[in-house]
Amino acid sequence: MKAFKYLSPESVEAAISFYGEHSETAKYMAGGTDIIVKVKEGWMEPDYLISLKKIPEMNNLYKNEATGELSIGALTTHSTLEKSLMIQKDYPIIFDAVSNIGSLQVRNVGTIGGNLINAVPSADGAIPLIALDGVALLHGPDGERSCKVLDLFVAPYQTILKPGEILKKITIPPQPPHTGSGYTKFGRRAAMELPLIGIGVLLTLNSDYKTCIKARICLGVAAPTPMRAYDAEDFLLGKQITEEILNEAGNLAAAESKVRDSIRGKAWHRREMIQVYVRRMGLKCLEQIKEGR
Amino acid sequence: MTTQISFLLNGDEISHEIKDHWTLLHLLREEMGLIGTKEGCGNGECGACTVIVDGLAINSCLYLAIEAHGKHLETIEGLAATDGTLHPIQQSFVDEGGIQCGFCSPGMIMSSKALLDENPKANHEEIKHALAGNICRCTGYVQILESVEVARDQISGPISIQEGRGECNE
16 A cells, blocks of 8 residues: 555644645545545555544534434444434434445444545435435635535535535434434345445424425435435425325336446336335335324 | 554553554554454455454454554454463354354454444344454355354353344345
């Protein structure tokens, strides 16, 4: 592997100033499970790796009980999310997604922020955060800014991050009562596999436990970047949710997806699986809402 | 670009000069001669290089040695007692035929140890989930999973059939 110098700043400001000194010859590193592979393979040749691991505020995972806002530091590992009882209970869609990323060894080191910034079309981590209306907080040489997690992605492997900018954390606004959510990664096998398609569904019902007042249908690998199926979401709003209605939403989502043939699978197959899993994840949401009743 | 790091390795305090770009696997095998930990793919796909860092199973091929500073490392070399008595997980891999060529075994055993240390009553599904990142090309996995279940029963006493089988959803 190419030699580099490892820098380990303890604040975001210090990290940005290291980047300022070394600019393009430096790369930020979160968990490192992707970047080390890239350096080993020679796809990336940094002279400096700026590790963000020692920055305390980037490692926090907490829910503000007063406001209901969830804050996920970008350096939070997939395992930390997977093991968190709060995530398991209140954010099942995050649990569903992170518990099947890579392998346990990768999840113990890899981070949610790293997963987002890699911006692979199949990033399992992005879909639940988009479904939950997550907001990304960025910090760079020009100060702080924020954007929707959905808007982080510009193209495969490309985000809106400017040189020197860091994804600091993701915040999730409070979720209304009677909300259910679920994610499925559909592929040939569960472990160590990129999904053929990733499907995340979140539904909020009215206090009558029937009428849909909020719907999020988010798809991974269905387009160059993670996408929301707006037609399907709009279709569900105001409807009494039944299996037939979810079926129809699945058809709409499949139709508006921009799936392609690839080495891993054919477009028609992906479309059919979107249809099937939008329904199944929708039913899972209903079940959760009923259980919480 | 050399740095002095210190860490606990299988209970012993170690201080070692390293280069920043060395992986933990390189430090263990090439510099310290601890060749029990194997290099398979070198890309975090196969799990042959699994070691335990602060209680967590990790791929040492993707983990920089410099990040081990101040941490508690466990490798396959630390499992057997000084008199040669095997750790219950090692013994059950031998007894149950969880080993054929042996190349994946150190990684499999370290993943199993991390799991049973944290969850001594892990059921069948939990064992599969924890070992999903360890590839074996010989055994077909059945005997490996059985080995871990036997070791678990040795460590925690038998658990009920219902607990042990879990839900099967493949």
